[in-house]
């Protein structure tokens with residue numbers, strides 16, 4: 162991400178919600194109506210904050226990081242990498258007032274079926290996964306195309322020197338110089354690996 166930012170291909174701005182908090186204590190959360198444990202982030206500070214940033218630029222998506230969102234995968238990352246401005250809201254506590262989700266949020270994303278203490282790590286994962294897809298970010302422009310998941314397959318095994326490591330040899334085919342055969346071998350290995358480890362991807 163640093164390289165992407167240094168090259169001017171990606172801008173990441175991190176904002177603290179606190180300045181939009183209410184009153185002397187800049188309060189951001191409150192007890193939930195109906196009772197129950199856990200505080201809820203209030204609608205007013207969140208809407209003020211979102212509208213402030215909307216007044217500065219137009220957002221293609223306003224994303225809320227939440228464990229009950231759509232599970233992040235490569236397809237979503239690919240789609241988001243084609244967008245311009247993204248606003249990512251990280252929740253804390255028990256969640257955010259439902260009305261904010263209805264009024265402003267265009268996409269809700271979970272990074273997996275586990276609960277984090279806040280959305281920040283999820284947002285960092287999302288920005289990293291999107292950022293590396295932007296043209297020019299990766300050294301070898303084509304390499305993201307061959308990542309695991311790009312064709313719903315895991316990546317095949319890779320090797321570098323030495324050709325013989327403590328008696329464990331690199332498959333002959335990779336040393337053959339026959340690139341058509343090498344491509345075929347890689348595809349077969351990717352299929353095999355996917356069948357063994359993630360058969361769900363092949364469904």
Ligand code: ADE
Pocket residue numbers: 226227228252270271272273274275276277278279280283
């Ligand atoms: N916030 C808390 N848990 C999360 C998760 N699994 N994904 C995204 N944001 C979250």
